[in-house]
Amino acid sequence: MIFQMIKKQFLQFLRNPVEILLLIGLPIILITILGNALGNLIDGGEVDLTFKLALIEHEDEALQVENFVTELGSGDLPDEVITEIAAIAESLAPIETFKEVLHSEELNDMIIVEEAYARELDAIKADDSYATIIEFPKNFSADVLENILLDGEMNPEVIIHYKAGSEIAGNIIQQIVTMYQEEYTLGTFLGNNGIDPQQLQKMGTESKQEVSSASLHEPVSAKAYYTIGMIVMNVLFMATTIAQYAFRERQSHIFNRMIIADFSRWVYFIGILLNALIFAWIQALFVYIFAYFAFDVIWPNLPDFLIVTCFFTLAVGGLAVLLTAISFRSNSEQIISFFSGVVVTIFAFLGGSFFPSGTGSFLQKLGDYTPNGAAMSAYLSILRGETIADNIDHLVFIACFAIGAIIIGVISYPKRGAAS
Amino acid sequence: MLELIDITKKYKQTKAVKNMNMYIEKGEIVGLLGPNGAGKSTAISILSSLLEPTSGDVKFENKSMIKNPKSLRQIVGIVPQEIALYEDLSAEENMKFFGRIYRLKGKTLKNKISEVLEQIGLTDRRKDIVKTFSGGMKRRLNIGVAMLHDPEILIMDEPTVGIDPQSRNYILQTVKRLNKDRQMTVLYTSHYMEEVEYLCDRIYIMDKGNLIASGTKDEIKQILASENTISLKADHWNERFITNLRENPQIHQMKVDGNEIVLVVSKDVNIFSKLAHLAEEANVQLRAVDVKQVTLEDVFLHLTGRALRD
Numbered sequence: 001m002i003f004q005m006i007k008k009q010f011l012q013f014l015r016n017p018v019e020i021l022l023l024i025g026l027p028i029i030l031i032t033i034l035g036n037a038l039g040n041l042i043d044g045g046e047v048d049l050t051f052k053l054a055l056i057e058h059e060d061e062a063l064q065v066e067n068f069v070t071e072l073g074s075g076d077l078p079d080e081v082i083t084e085i086a087a088i089a090e091s092l093a094p095i096e097t098f099k100e101v102l103h104s105e106e107l108n109d110m111i112i113v114e115e116a117y118a119r120e121l122d123a124i125k126a127d128d129s130y131a132t133i134i135e136f137p138k139n140f141s142a143d144v145l146e147n148i149l150l151d152g153e154m155n156p157e158v159i160i161h162y163k164a165g166s167e168i169a170g171n172i173i174q175q176i177v178t179m180y181q182e183e184y185t186l187g188t189f190l191g192n193n194g195i196d197p198q199q200l201q202k203m204g205t206e207s208k209q210e211v212s213s214a215s216l217h218e219p220v221s222a223k224a225y226y227t228i229g230m231i232v233m234n235v236l237f238m239a240t241t242i243a244q245y246a247f248r249e250r251q252s253h254i255f256n257r258m259i260i261a262d263f264s265r266w267v268y269f270i271g272i273l274l275n276a277l278i279f280a281w282i283q284a285l286f287v288y289i290f291a292y293f294a295f296d297v298i299w300p301n302l303p304d305f306l307i308v309t310c311f312f313t314l315a316v317g318g319l320a321v322l323l324t325a326i327s328f329r330s331n332s333e334q335i336i337s338f339f340s341g342v343v344v345t346i347f348a349f350l351g352g353s354f355f356p357s358g359t360g361s362f363l364q365k366l367g368d369y370t371p372n373g374a375a376m377s378a379y380l381s382i383l384r385g386e387t388i389a390d391n392i393d394h395l396v397f398i399a400c401f402a403i404g405a406i407i408i409g410v411i412s413y414p415k416r417g418a419a420s
Numbered sequence: 421m422l423e424l425i426d427i428t429k430k431y432k433q434t435k436a437v438k439n440m441n442m443y444i445e446k447g448e449i450v451g452l453l454g455p456n457g458a459g460k461s462t463a464i465s466i467l468s469s470l471l472e473p474t475s476g477d478v479k480f481e482n483k484s485m486i487k488n489p490k491s492l493r494q495i496v497g498i499v500p501q502e503i504a505l506y507e508d509l510s511a512e513e514n515m516k517f518f519g520r521i522y523r524l525k526g527k528t529l530k531n532k533i534s535e536v537l538e539q540i541g542l543t544d545r546r547k548d549i550v551k552t553f554s555g556g557m558k559r560r561l562n563i564g565v566a567m568l569h570d571p572e573i574l575i576m577d578e579p580t581v582g583i584d585p586q587s588r589n590y591i592l593q594t595v596k597r598l599n600k601d602r603q604m605t606v607l608y609t610s611h612y613m614e615e616v617e618y619l620c621d622r623i624y625i626m627d628k629g630n631l632i633a634s635g636t637k638d639e640i641k642q643i644l645a646s647e648n649t650i651s652l653k654a655d656h657w658n659e660r661f662i663t664n665l666r667e668n669p670q671i672h673q674m675k676v677d678g679n680e681i682v683l684v685v686s687k688d689v690n691i692f693s694k695l696a697h698l699a700e701e702a703n704v705q706l707r708a709v710d711v712k713q714v715t716l717e718d719v720f721l722h723l724t725g726r727a728l729r730d
Contacts, residue, residue: 004520008506008513015508015549253500256470257565261521262493 001263005271006278012245013279023237024286027230031291034230034354035223051131051169052112053102054124057140061095064141085149094144095136098180107176125161131169134177135159220383223295228379229353231287232312232372233344238280239316240340243323246272247333255328265413269321273406276320280313297383304388305379311398312375318405319371325409351376368394371401421446421605422467422492422573427476429462436462438629440476444573444607449599451620452609453716458626460609461501464577467607468498497571501578503558504565507551511542511561514550515568522569532568539594540564556587563591567598573605574598580615588615595619613716623716627724641714644684647672649718652681652695653708661702670694673721682712684722 013020069086077085102113116124124130136158146152158177162170249255258268291297299305319339326335348354350366351373367373375398378391388395424442428435437459444450454460465471467478469489478485480492505514512533519529537543540560550558563579576595580588592615598604610616616623623640625633633640657676665674665683670691673684685691692709699706712718 001520004517008509008517011513012506012508251502253502253504254506256500257498257504257518258521259470260468260493260496260498261518261569262490263521 001267002271002274005268006275009242009245009275009279019241023234023241023283027234027287028290028294030230030234031223031226031287031295034226035295050110050112052114052129053169053173054120054130054133055099055102055113055115055136056118056121056124056133057095057115057136058118058138059136059140061093061141064139065089065093065145068142068145088149089145092145092148094141098177101176101180110172128163131163132173133161134173135161220380221295221297223291224297224383225356225380227287227291227295227297228376228383229348229351231284232351232376232379233348233353234287235280235284235312235316236319236344236347236372237340238283239276239319239323240336240344242272242276242279242320243327243336244333246320246324247327247336250328269324269409269413272324273317273321275317277313277317280316281309284309284313299383300385301382301387304382307388308375308378308382308391308395311378311395311402312371315371315375315398315402315405318402318409321409322405325412329412347372369397371398374398374401421481423477423479424463424467425477425479427463427466427473427478429459429466429471430474435629437466437473440626440629440631442624442631442634444605446572446605447599447603448621449595449606449608449619451616451623452607452626453611453613453616453623453720454609454626455611457628458611459629460626461577462629463626464498464575464607464609468496468575469493495572497566497569497574499563499566499574499576499579501581503562505550505558505561508549510547510549511537511553512546514561514565518565519568524569532570536564536567539567539598541590554584554587556583556590559583559587559591560594563594570602571604573607575607577609578611579608580610580612592618613720617716625716625720625723627720632723633719637716640716640719643719644714644722646687647684647714647722648687649712649714650683650685650691650695651708651710651712652683652706653679653710654699654704654706655679656704657681658702658704661698661704664698664702668694668698673718675721682718682721684718 068089069082072082072085099113101107102111114130118135121133121135124133137156140156140158143152143154143156147154147156160170160173160177162173246255249258255268259265288297323336323339327333347370350363351370352364352367353372353376364373364377368377374394378394378398381391381394382388422444424440427437427440427442429437440459440463442450442463452460452463462471466473469478469485469492472486478489478492483491485492506517509517515533515536516529519525519533524532533546534543537546540563542557542561542564545553545557550561553561559579563576566574566576574595580591583591595606595608596619599606606619608616608619617637620637622636623634624631625640633643656679662676662681665671665681670689671683671685673682675682683691695709696706
């Protein structure tokens with residue numbers, strides 16, 4: 001009898017091409033769009049972020065340093081100290097050091113730095129070819145030196161301008177300036193407290209090496225990522241589709257006909273479970289096969305991939321049972337519409353279907369508590385070359401979710417026919 | 421054979437069925453008549469074990485069916501008011517599916533499908549998808565599916581709603597034939613009193629959850645034995661004439677239906693001269709005055725003060 005339910009569902013799908021198009025065609029379209037649109041960000045491809053920066057000094061730095069040293073002499077500092085501070089001041093030269101940062105190898109390809117006079121400021125502001133402008137105000141370097149070397153109270157500020165539409169460039173410059181200021185502040189702090197900055201650098205390097213070990217695994221391409229992302233999201237729609245078909249059976253009194261034929265309600269919802277499971281499997285398989293041929297998404301370990309699919313489609317089956325039971329009990333399709341319209345979107349967002357949420361991030365941890373998120377993590381891990389043993393926690397969660405959904409569904413199932 | 425004993429069904433504060441008693445004997449066609457919302461479908465759902473009553477009992481061959489309806493379900497076929505079919509499947513695929521649900525298989529199922537399709541006149545359309553059928557054909561298939569397992573009792577909930585007269589006649593004749601040829605017991609609900617009059621041996625009339633009358637057609641009509649039903653016809657009526665009729669104490673019931681006015685009056689009273697006088701006074705030209713045969717509609721009007729399809 002369960003076979004009859006599956007056969008009937010198959011025939012219904014077969015005669016509703018729009019439904020098939022939505023369930024199979026939509027994920028394929030989304031994979032293509034998202035894979036291409038956001039591919040560069042995931043694949044680490046080159047994104048053109050080159051921009052032009054104008055650097056304006058309102059006062060010559062060498063002159064400022066000279067004035068600073070001269071003023072040292074007018075104070076009551078001993079001569080030896082004055083000589084030492086003057087030597088440090090000449091070597092520090094904050095604006096020059098900042099220019100060196102901008103001309104460094106890392107930034108040279110991204111930022112085209114052009115130095116300009118203060119009188120040219122208005123013209124530069126009107127010139128659209130400049131994305132950002134940095135102004136060093138009068139007495140900037142002298143104030144910085146006084147702040148660092150003489151514990152001065154002046155807090156000199158760099159002025160940053162960026163054009164409308166160049167927010168990314170503005171943001172990058174802002175971050176560089178902030179980092180630069182922090183370096184200076186840290187250097188001053190360490191100097192004042194007698195800590196060797198070399199020692200700190202060493203610790204930082206060690207820590208970086210540890211973080212980079214994650215990239216030892218196979219990289220996942222954008223199309224592979226979105227193949228998984230869209231499948232784990234769209235397969236959830238199979239649960240709502242099956243629940244919708246079941247609710248229509250209830251509305252049209254077909255379910256009552258089955259109850260009067262003494263068709264066990266247990267058999268009925270085993271049928272719902274298997275329908276969702278089998279058709280979710282077929283749906284996923286179609287998209288994966290398409291992705292294999294169209295986007296070269298190849299699974300390094302097919303049995304592991306199939307095991308994850310089995311677990312995930314079981315969760316989809318559990319969801320179908322739960323949605324069917326609640327809609328039967330409430331005599332309303334609202335729960336199904338709410339799930340497909342709102343919950344699937346939230347699950348997809350948390351699960352990382354739209355964009356990578358970052359390894360170990362809060363969002364990813366939260367996403368792993370959704371069936372699609374857990375399945376996605378397991379799929380990605382297998383695609384990176386890990387095994388099913390590395391994903392036991394995800395599979396256990398998916399299985400628990402499926403069993404929980406089935407149990408709640410069973411409890412809330414109406415005891416008699418739809419009329420009750 | 422099948423009995424409803426003191427059945428009450430409450431939905432929160434509303435009583436859909438109130439202390440209903442009813443019995444159905446083997447081989448008879450019983451009609452359940454009542455307007456929309458009378459409680460017919462609730463009564464049927466209780467009778468067919470889909471719904472548990474708030475109080476009372478359903479007995480099949482003297483055994484309570486409330487807790488264990490299995491034996492009743494095996495011999496009941498239900499034709500719901502709705503088209504309980506898969507619209508995307510063909511007539512034959514629908515029959516196969518429901519036949520399997522009724523645990524028929526192999527040659528038995530195949531033969532049964534052919535037999536039922538023949539009975540409902542859909543043999544030529546067996547391979548066609550149900551959504552391409554007319555309303556009447558869907559109704560016939562709806563009945564056919566309920567007959568697949570040769571039920572002893574066929575419960576039909578308004579099976580002719582919204583179909584053309586030709587299909588309606590076909591269905592009524594099919595029900596008559598099933599009852600005559602196979603001794604099939606039928607419970608037939610409708611708000612078309614002419615269908616119930618044509619088909620049924622005994623009739624129950626429901627209104628607002630209450631059984632208000634029961635018996636054979638003649639027994640029910642006897643309720644109006646002491647009264648006459650008079651039909652007046654004219655090209656048009658005026659307010660004065662209608663008001664005069666309403667205010668006349670000798671007229672028990674009155675219904676205005678276009679050019680016709682139906683009056684229920686006591687047999688003992690000679691109302692004709694009075695009617696002629698009232699018409700003349702109101703300047704109404706009466707075209708015909710007839711004493712009508714009592715119909716179930718008249719009885720319903722008499723008992724509830726409103727028409728069945730109000």
